[in-house]
Amino acid sequence: MQLRKPLLSALATCLLGAGLIGNTFAAPNDAETLGKIRDAAMQDDWAYQRLEDLTDLVGPRLSGSPGATAAVEQVADAMRKLGAKVTLQPVKVPHWVRGEEKGEIVDYKGRPANITQKVVLTALGGSGATPATGLTANVIVIRDFDELKARAAEVKGNIVLFDVAFDQAMADRGLAGPAYGRGSSFRTNGPRQAAELGAVAALVRSVGGANFRLPHTGLTVLADGKRIPAAAVSAEDAMLITRLSKRGPVKLKLTMTPQMLPEADSFNVIADLPGTEKPEEVVIVSGHLDSWDLATGAHDDATGVTGAMAVIKTLNQLGLKPRRTIRVVAWMSEENGGAGGNAYHKSNKAALDKQIAAIESDGGAGRSFGFQASVRPQYENCLPRCRNRWCRSAPACSSAAT
Amino acid sequence: MQLRKPLLSALATCLLGAGLIGNTFAAPNDAETLGKIRDAAMQDDWAYQRLEDLTDLVGPRLSGSPGATAAVEQVADAMRKLGAKVTLQPVKVPHWVRGEEKGEIVDYKGRPANITQKVVLTALGGSGATPATGLTANVIVIRDFDELKARAAEVKGNIVLFDVAFDQAMADRGLAGPAYGRGSSFRTNGPRQAAELGAVAALVRSVGGANFRLPHTGLTVLADGKRIPAAAVSAEDAMLITRLSKRGPVKLKLTMTPQMLPEADSFNVIADLPGTEKPEEVVIVSGHLDSWDLATGAHDDATGVTGAMAVIKTLNQLGLKPRRTIRVVAWMSEENGGAGGNAYHKSNKAALDKQIAAIESDGGAGRSFGFQASVRPQYENCLPRCRNRWCRSAPACSSAAT
Numbered sequence: 001m002q003l004r005k006p007l008l009s010a011l012a013t014c015l016l017g018a019g020l021i022g023n024t025f026a027a028p029n030d031a032e033t034l035g036k037i038r039d040a041a042m043q044d045d046w047a048y049q050r051l052e053d054l055t056d057l058v059g060p061r062l063s064g065s066p067g068a069t070a071a072v073e074q075v076a077d078a079m080r081k082l083g084a085k086v087t088l089q090p091v092k093v094p095h096w097v098r099g100e101e102k103g104e105i106v107d108y109k110g111r112p113a114n115i116t117q118k119v120v121l122t123a124l125g126g127s128g129a130t131p132a133t134g135l136t137a138n139v140i141v142i143r144d145f146d147e148l149k150a151r152a153a154e155v156k157g158n159i160v161l162f163d164v165a166f167d168q169a170m171a172d173r174g175l176a177g178p179a180y181g182r183g184s185s186f187r188t189n190g191p192r193q194a195a196e197l198g199a200v201a202a203l204v205r206s207v208g209g210a211n212f213r214l215p216h217t218g219l220t221v222l223a224d225g226k227r228i229p230a231a232a233v234s235a236e237d238a239m240l241i242t243r244l245s246k247r248g249p250v251k252l253k254l255t256m257t258p259q260m261l262p263e264a265d266s267f268n269v270i271a272d273l274p275g276t277e278k279p280e281e282v283v284i285v286s287g288h289l290d291s292w293d294l295a296t297g298a299h300d301d302a303t304g305v306t307g308a309m310a311v312i313k314t315l316n317q318l319g320l321k322p323r324r325t326i327r328v329v330a331w332m333s334e335e336n337g338g339a340g341g342n343a344y345h346k347s348n349k350a351a352l353d354k355q356i357a358a359i360e361s362d363g364g365a366g367r368s369f370g371f372q373a374s375v376r377p378q379y380e381n382c383l384p385r386c387r388n389r390w391c392r393s394a395p396a397c398s399s400a401a402t
Numbered sequence: 403m404q405l406r407k408p409l410l411s412a413l414a415t416c417l418l419g420a421g422l423i424g425n426t427f428a429a430p431n432d433a434e435t436l437g438k439i440r441d442a443a444m445q446d447d448w449a450y451q452r453l454e455d456l457t458d459l460v461g462p463r464l465s466g467s468p469g470a471t472a473a474v475e476q477v478a479d480a481m482r483k484l485g486a487k488v489t490l491q492p493v494k495v496p497h498w499v500r501g502e503e504k505g506e507i508v509d510y511k512g513r514p515a516n517i518t519q520k521v522v523l524t525a526l527g528g529s530g531a532t533p534a535t536g537l538t539a540n541v542i543v544i545r546d547f548d549e550l551k552a553r554a555a556e557v558k559g560n561i562v563l564f565d566v567a568f569d570q571a572m573a574d575r576g577l578a579g580p581a582y583g584r585g586s587s588f589r590t591n592g593p594r595q596a597a598e599l600g601a602v603a604a605l606v607r608s609v610g611g612a613n614f615r616l617p618h619t620g621l622t623v624l625a626d627g628k629r630i631p632a633a634a635v636s637a638e639d640a641m642l643i644t645r646l647s648k649r650g651p652v653k654l655k656l657t658m659t660p661q662m663l664p665e666a667d668s669f670n671v672i673a674d675l676p677g678t679e680k681p682e683e684v685v686i687v688s689g690h691l692d693s694w695d696l697a698t699g700a701h702d703d704a705t706g707v708t709g710a711m712a713v714i715k716t717l718n719q720l721g722l723k724p725r726r727t728i729r730v731v732a733w734m735s736e737e738n739g740g741a742g743g744n745a746y747h748k749s750n751k752a753a754l755d756k757q758i759a760a761i762e763s764d765g766g767a768g769r770s771f772g773f774q775a776s777v778r779p780q781y782e783n784c785l786p787r788c789r790n791r792w793c794r795s796a797p798a799c800s801s802a803a804t
Contacts, residue, residue: 056645057512059519070514110459112472117461212612213697236697243458295615295638 033320040314047310050078051303055296062125062293063333064095064264071289072267075305075330079271084312084328088267091343093333095264098123098293099257101231103203105241106136109248116253117240120213121203121231122294123258124187124220125336128227130201134255135229137200141245145186148193156198159252162186163205163238171209177363183207184218191220191230201229201254205238213237217292219336229256266332268340273312275324282327284358285311288334303365305330324356334362435722442716449712452480453705457698464527464695465735466497466666473691474669477707477732481673486714486730490669493745495735497666498527500695501659503633505605507643508538511650518655519642522615523605523633524696525660526589526622527738530629532603536657537631539602543647547588550595558600561654564588565607565640573611579765585609586620593622593632603631603656607640615639619694621738631658668734670742675714677726684729686760687713690736705767707732726758736764 041047054061058074061067072088079086103119139159142148148160164186170179184207191202206216215232222230231254233241244250269289275281287304291297308328315322332340348355363369443449455476456463463469478488505521541561544550550562566588572581586609593604608618617634624632633656635643646652671691677683689706693699710730717724734742750757765771 052645053512056642057510058514058517066514066516070517074514108459110455112460112468112476114468115460115472210614212614212616214614214616240458243454 036318037314037320040318041310044310044314044317046313047306050075050306050309051298053078054302054306055298059296060293061289061291061297062096063093063266063290063336063339064097064261065293067293068093068266068290068332072269072330072332075269075289075309076271079269079309079312079328082271082309082312082316084271084273087270087272089270089340089343089347091266091268091332091340092263093266093290093339094126094336095261096125096127096336097259097261099129099259100255101258102134102255103231103233103237104253105244105250106253107249107251108244119237119241119252120215120234121237121254122215122217123256124191124204124217124230124232125292126220126222126227126260127191127230127256127258128222129257129259130229130254132255132257134253135200136251136253139203139241139245139250139252141242142190145190145193148190148197152197155194157200159201159203159254160190160194160197160199161203161205161233161238161241162190163242165205166207166209166235168209174369176209180207187218187232188221191228192222192226195222195226195228199228201231201256203231203233203238206232206234211235217294227260229254231256266340268332268344269330271309271312271328273315273322273326273328275326276321277323279325281324281354281356283322283324283356284327284329284360286329286331286358286360288332288340288360288362289330290333290335290340292335299364301334301362304361307361307365331360438720439716439722442720443712446712446716446719448715449708452477452708452711453700455480456704456708457700461698462695463691463693463699464498465495465668465692465738465741466499466663467695469695470495470668470692470734474671474732474734477671477691477711478673481671481711481714481730484673484711484714484718486673486675489672489674491672491742491745491749493668493670493734493742494665495668495692495741496528496738497663498529498738499661499663500525501531501661502657503660504536504655504657505633505635505639506655507646507652508655509651509653510646521639521643521654522617522636523639523656524617524619525658526593526606526619526632526634527694528622528624528629528662529593529632529658529660530624531659531661532631532656534657534659536655537602538653538655541605541643541647541652541654543644544592547592547595550592550599554599557596559602561603561605561656562592562596562599562601563605563607563635563640563643564592565644567607568609568611568637570611576771578611582609589620589634590623593630594624594628597624597628597630601630603633603658605633605635605640608634608636613637619696629662631656633658668742670734670746671732673711673714673730675717675724675728675730677728678723679725681727683726683756683758685724685726685758686729686731686762688731688733688760688762690734690742690762690764691732692735692737692742694737701766703736703764706763709763709767733762 053074054071058067058070061071076086076088101121101123103121105117105119137157137159139161140151140154141161141163143164164183166183167179187204187207190204194202206214207218208216213234213236215234217232220230222228241250285308287301287308289305291300311326312328315326334340456473460469460472460476463473474490478490481488503523503525505523507519507521539559539561541563542553542556543563543565544553545566566585568585569581589606589609592606596604608616609620610618615636615638617636619634622632624630643652687710689703689710691707693702713728714730717728736742
């Protein structure tokens, strides 16, 4: 979720998937109208075509990259073609670029002559760089933050590897989100904590269930003065380093040359379908337009963006006019800090009560399991009882206001 | 299978997994003895420790590489420690080394300004090189060999992509081997056929069910004068190129710098446990010692090698003496042509009838589904009826001769 501050109402209606709000239309807001919206959306491949455009023609869209710029233009053009009122909201975004990245186990007990071993790794977003000629140090394998504390005195001058296995059993129970969250806490916070203790670099075991010697990137939060090199290593390589460490000291050489460039100029793409009765009141449907750089971000989050775009397409096609303004937003820079969401919040701070509801789809496209929501206290009874964890179903709320 | 010429007998006994031959022991060859062998093997982690040594300490073992040399020494040492009679049989092996490898889609219809797209690829074993500055050409997407023939006139000067999906449904029916075989026929033979038609490079969609934008290497067979660059591209990238091709011409830039060096000196590692009654007659249990360079080849085929090594360990431990010589062989260079198997065959050509049986395990370690076998005609009735495809079970043969 990008924008947690605005409230969410009428959860049940939202479940139709079109991101619309109960009692929003001038047309009768009955089962028939809602059914028409659902059917029109399901029978049309317009959103899928936009998804293809975004992922096939543009590809990766990391904030500050040419892909992000192209994506802004492409989405804005598509929305203008629908007749929506398009605004490009300026956002200053982090501009981190990946460089060379290489890992090698250069020494360990039992190493045969002339043998070093490759480590498959990829820099985490925000990672610092090693010297261009690389950095060589011993590795300390850490299993959790308690162990990091307990072994704090050993960290200085070494590379810390957080070798924490992804909880596949948890994911298989339908709790992929929390399993990912647990794993990624080491990615987000581990390198910073290691840096504070004097580590010269930090590695985290790749988060996620797809091993296949595949490192999975993501954001790590580092303080500017202590921006050490930080990378995800594949599960297989993390396990190898851990096994070798049981035989004796393990020495790694890392060569990583990412750069943190000055902030870049970018945009949230905002496309409005004006309301007929309360045009100043806004209902947001959204996804984030940026993606990590290693893939095309189809599920994270081109489907969120293009699904939101199709809301205006579908309403136009059915000739339905919303009473409030439906605002499609393609947020910029969710992946590395949420600059787009913050810029929008800042620009609407004076009249946040006009932001009636905001939805972002950022859990991948597929069968819906539920919503995560933040609401004002008076609407709490609208929410399912399973707050603070992922819900498999969200009961209707009869008291949804406005 | 490395060595198809020697016959295989006594299939039922072999199924015990120790690679031994019926009526081989001086000790009573009864269920009790066989049970002891099985139990000793199952309760001991000696083979697993050797597997760790081979994959963790040495790692990849492509023929001609330092890893292959280290593996020869490590396995020979381990077998000497068991008291086996170790011979290093010289083998001249191909020496192909991977270089830089980069792919980029540099033009296509609908390409936004400043956008090019990365193609994740890896050179196939035996691939030729592009110029150091790369090679740029249009791509022709081909779905099967018939289409290649039909479009032969279009190939010259272009890059051919064989975009053939792995048959996951077939693999899921328990036929992973044939599914892999069907897919890898394009990898093995496609680039050569494309080269004959004047293609400047060839790409094949990565073979196997593990997508995750992962290219899977393997051997491609190219004629020396027409050693064009040949690579596996990830399934995702193959599909992207195919989709973009439907929009219009697609231009790729490939930079690949592998080298085919002069043949290198290497060895089959041969470790004998001499027979008490017919020491000149040999029963081979084996795996191949070399592996591809992108991983540690645990299943392909360190488990085959170390499982075979454990045959001598287990018999020694139980004090069992075979009547014929049990010969453990760690073959060199199976992956890129079978030089080790050929060298062994050549050196035993004069007295092939002394090679009573030969088993190689090269299907990964796990639950056994059956055997693939080549036998002399008189033993054909020993084989299950499902010759020429993979068998899920192999019935016992009561007529197995010695």
